[in-house]
Amino acid sequence: MPKLTIEPVTRIEGHAKITLQTNDRGEVQDARFHVTQVRGFEKICDGRPFAEMPALMARICGICPTSHLLASSKACDSIMAVRIPETGEKLRRIMNLAQLVQSHALSFFHLSSPDLLLGMDADPATRNILGLLQRNPAMARDGIRLRQFGQHIIETLGGRRIHPGWIVPGGVSEPLTVARRDEILATIPEAIQILHRSLQWFKANIEKFRTEIRTFANFPTMFMAMTNDEGEFSVYNGWIRIIDSTGGIVADHITGENYQDYIGESVNSDSYLKSTYYKPAGYPDGIYRVGPLARLNMCRTAGTPLADEELAEFRELERHTVLASFYYHYARLIEMLFGVERMQQLLEDPNILSKHVRAFAEPNNFEGVGIVEAPRGTLIHHYKIDEHGLITSANLVIATGHNNLAINKGVLQVARHFVHANKLEEGMLNRVEAVVRAFDPCLSCSTHAAGQMPLAIELRGPDGGLLDTLRRG
């Protein structure tokens, strides 16, 4: 049976390829998203002191190290059985939100906006960040500024933009000073203005993408995200809830203690990325989505005024939950707005300057789980230690793994709609990549693997012979 391969997939965080299986009529029959890199952090941890985990785990990713730092520290908190001082927890939340903003800004402005602004069929030579800044320099400046905003907060709090070590088991290592608080607060109005402009632009241009909205991983699935007693948008504290495609609660109050009763991980022979699924439904029927779209579908309220206004409008897109993965982009903008507003609220709390920001303890449990909402979705770190405090087992459940089944299904949906193997066109293939980009998968969790890489798509006949090739880069 003829097979198409897209390798590598571009403008995502990491290395991957897509294969499209076609029949003799050139119609796509099957599609697979393969992650072609291996990292091995779960094994690297074996035998290391548990207190080293946050610093080590932050190295998983150059884009979202703060998320790993937080999940890891929360797992260590659990091992130590400590209660984090209130201010320490608030400061952690601020850094987590800054991380959310800078990561979403990267995804929306740098990686996906070339498709949105220049069009899916634009020349790939210009369909990139440089093309964006030539076509719409104001938007490019906004993207740069917003990412600077998030990175600056991380650097101000943690001392460095990438791999900050400020978040530690028990809290944070240093309290916030008045000068630093005021420095961050001074940047917030501009960030809100940028997000207001960006949301207006996106909403004004939605109509251009009706076909993509209809075909980009638009199907019923469950959704999973963190929530709390108030039903607020929550990325740090709370428990996990799973809802169905109409918003009905499937499972609730999932915590570090029982997550393995609900979440299973399947190993695939053709990819280094595991597929996570809702265990009671089995594999692969237990498909669900995480990340911005899931979080907005889940929450009753954002909990901040401007984000709540946008959330109300977002909710009008569909009758129940929003199922179109194209709207991940929209959800990212709303989440960034929430993040900026919430940071302002936290920073304006007088208690934020308290010096009591860290608790100390020896290990009191042999096991600990930390759960946070990373920009791309629910992130779980689960460690076991021996009597010397050395790691005997580490299990990491990463957001992109939760979305893997949906990404694969989305690739198939898009490929069936757009790709006709008898006549390959660049725009077809870009749409196949773009559905992956909508999920903003983080595959490399490292700093050196993204961008406009060469792309080759090969059409092979039933005998394996090369029938057609399309190359980029």
Place this chain on the structure above:
Amino acid sequence: MARVLVIGYGNPLRSDDGVGLLAVRALREQLAGTDAEFVECQQLNMELAQPISEAEFVVFIDASTHGVPGEIVYEHLKPEAKPIASLSHGADPAVLLQAAHELYGNAPEALLATIAGECFGYGTELTKHVARSMKGVVNRLTEMLGARLACN
């Protein structure tokens, strides 16, 4: 913003790939107290376009995978519009100059100094040839930038 901006980039855990960062640290000491600013980063990214646009002169320092180990190449850069990777370590300094011009209206005079590496495996030490060349680059840039900064 400082008149001179020096950007060293690379991975300090990949032996010679970290030479740009180490060179910047040495230059920071040599040019302490002057109107120069120094940036160490693992990769070039678009956020650098703004500070680049605000400088009068920019120096990029990087390791190169081409050439005889320790070989030093100085290249005057012009803004250039070509496809780029927004995150990759391979992002081109000339494209950042183009971005500085397009977005902020100024592409300053710029120089790229590269040192050909020998080992890019895991490690925090430079190989002998590269370490020697780095000293040469630091000395030359100290002299060049010192003279430039001394002028009004």
